[in-house]
Amino acid sequence: MTRIGILGISGRMGRLLAEEVTAAGAALAGGTAHRGGQWPSDPQALARVSDALIDFTTAAAVEPHIRAALEARKPLILGTTGLTPAQETALAEAGREIPVVYAANFSPGVNLILAVAERLAASLPAESYDAEIVETHHRQKIDAPSGTAVALGRAVAAGRGTTLEEAGIESGRDGHTGPRKTGAIGFAALRAGQVVGEHTLLFASGSEHIALTHRSFDRRVYATGAVRAALWAVNQPPGLYGMKHVLGMA
Numbered sequence: 001m002t003r004i005g006i007l008g009i010s011g012r013m014g015r016l017l018a019e020e021v022t023a024a025g026a027a028l029a030g031g032t033a034h035r036g037g038q039w040p041s042d043p044q045a046l047a048r049v050s051d052a053l054i055d056f057t058t059a060a061a062v063e064p065h066i067r068a069a070l071e072a073r074k075p076l077i078l079g080t081t082g083l084t085p086a087q088e089t090a091l092a093e094a095g096r097e098i099p100v101v102y103a104a105n106f107s108p109g110v111n112l113i114l115a116v117a118e119r120l121a122a123s124l125p126a127e128s129y130d131a132e133i134v135e136t137h138h139r140q141k142i143d144a145p146s147g148t149a150v151a152l153g154r155a156v157a158a159g160r161g162t163t164l165e166e167a168g169i170e171s172g173r174d175g176h177t178g179p180r181k182t183g184a185i186g187f188a189a190l191r192a193g194q195v196v197g198e199h200t201l202l203f204a205s206g207s208e209h210i211a212l213t214h215r216s217f218d219r220r221v222y223a224t225g226a227v228r229a230a231l232w233a234v235n236q237p238p239g240l241y242g243m244k245h246v247l248g249m250a
């Protein structure tokens, strides 16, 4: 039976991940939490007794978690968002030695939308169609724009044959912003109540709008996807993978 360790097991996602591990017929190897409670805070010890690690914590914890997975040579499934470029580079480097699955969103629906977004962006000229991404999340979320919003922006940029950084980012407009830059990708973030996760990608020309919207009603959809990724990763060679690889969409 595959033993899965949950980094951040006391969190909103961690608690659901623990349930989904056993629902999937795997064994819960244990978990870590930051403030302790009933869980230890030693990722190395957890890595040693796990066949795969799942991390839904906070960006500040990601590098020690990567080191723990590397030391124990165990696959790492990472759902934590808000990573810096340096943390993303560390993850890519870890992928040379262990299987790493990194996804800003483990729901099948969002991963389909990412693929559709790239195809739409490849067909809709950036000079005529402005791309804007609006996301809404619960009041506890600490990073903005959401990881999924950034992934949507990257998909649009890839469809346009560029990168998000080269395309230009217009995020959280406020005050005298001047006119919109052609080709830039816009982001807006709302934080309200207990919204699980909503994302809309809008392509708008002077004469038509195309909008793709995804709403999650239950964050269990992410936990199910991450456990599926862990069971998949234990049979993979080292590499940096995304959910599209797990779903056979790569």
Ligand SMILES: NC(=O)C1=CN([C@@H]2O[C@H](COP(=O)(O)OP(=O)(O)OC[C@H]3O[C@@H](n4cnc5c(N)ncnc54)[C@H](OP(=O)(O)O)[C@@H]3O)[C@@H](O)[C@H]2O)C=CC1
Binding pocket: 007, 008, 009, 010, 011, 012, 013, 014, 032, 033, 034, 035, 036, 056, 057, 058, 059, 060, 061, 078, 079, 080, 081, 082, 103, 104, 105, 106, 107, 147, 219, 222
């Ligand atoms: N990729 C995806 O599909 C999804 C990604 N996410 C992302 O997952 C992450 C967690 O979300 P959520 O569960 O809502 O957050 P919570 O705040 O509910 O949980 C965070 C967990 O991480 C632990 N933690 C916090 N800081 C540290 C630290 N420095 N070192 C080790 N552990 C730490 C907390 O421990 P303690 O309780 O002891 O403080 C807790 O167990 C976020 O980045 C979120 O954006 C969320 C949903 C889906």
Ligand SMILES: O=C(O)C1=N[C@H](C(=O)O)C[C@H](O)C1
Binding pocket: 081, 104, 105, 137, 141, 145, 146, 147, 148, 149, 196, 197, 198
């Ligand atoms: O923090 C959350 O809750 C979520 N975070 C992920 C993100 O930043 O995109 C995924 C999902 O939207 C829920």
